[in-house]
Amino acid sequence: MRKWADRLIGLSTTIGALGLLVEVVVILVDVIGRAMGKPLYGSQDLITMTMVILVFGAMALCDRNGGHIAVDIFERYYPAALNRLIDIVSALVGAIIFFGLAWAVSSVVMLNMRFGISSKTNLLGLPIDWFRWALVALAVMTALGMLLRALELAVSGRDIRKEPA
Template sequence: MMKGLQRWTDRLISLSTFIGTAGLLVVVGVILVDVIGRNFGRPLYGAQDMVTMTMVLIIFGGMALCDRMDGHIVVDIFEGAFPEGLNRAIDIGSALLGAVIFALIAWAVWNSAQLSQMLNLSTNLLRLPLAWFQYALVVFSGVTVLTLLMRAALLLSGAPRKSPEKNLESEHYV
């Protein structure tokens, strides 16, 4: 069952990362067209709206992948001095704390999205509904919660932990 859940989690991570990547390509295109247009005195109308809203997709779309690849910032000053069991407990605790934080973000943004929908809030120029992007943030936060819970479950089941030293070695820093 754990393998099946991990497979579905990986698929959700891939989907959210794909959407975040597509958002990045959109932002690059919008900025390119806007800069060229400004050079000719014709900036792209609504560029700020598009970039601002698409940043939600970029940042939160990649968050689950960042966790999956252990890409978060780690301060490991005392890790070498702690026993393996304590380091594992800290990793599990940090994954669970991260899941709680992202669940709270999702809950707060869900409430905000409902308000935005009720008040018909939209972006300044293009009138894009804010609720769409807020609901996307809720979904991406949910995927991140699932990823963090999966990491905690794997660590609890005895999966090997990834140490920062191994991550640095695998990056081939010179």
């Protein structure tokens, strides 16, 4: 199961990396264009949409590697079992947050579809719902990774964050 989870995390990260490449190219073209008096029309739309892909694409890898903010002031004073319980609970809370985010965004898209509303970006008129669905998929991947990490910690005591990716 961990092998498949790592593959999904790798896919999510690859999508995020592609978002980063698009982001860099758009910003580079826009900055050069501004210097020449011809900024890239719609760059704000493109940057906003690819930022969704960039941030949520990398989120699963961030959790896999233990990159989220952690306050560990008292960790050395707690027994190992309590630290493990705290890690399990924090992984479950994180999964709930990401599932909640995915649910909220998908609800907006479903309402738009139900009422025939087509959300578009300000300048280029790009459909926003595709990016919302991408956010939902990437948030679900992150939540599933967090659930698996909580399960591994609870059942085997294995902390995937302390192993190489």
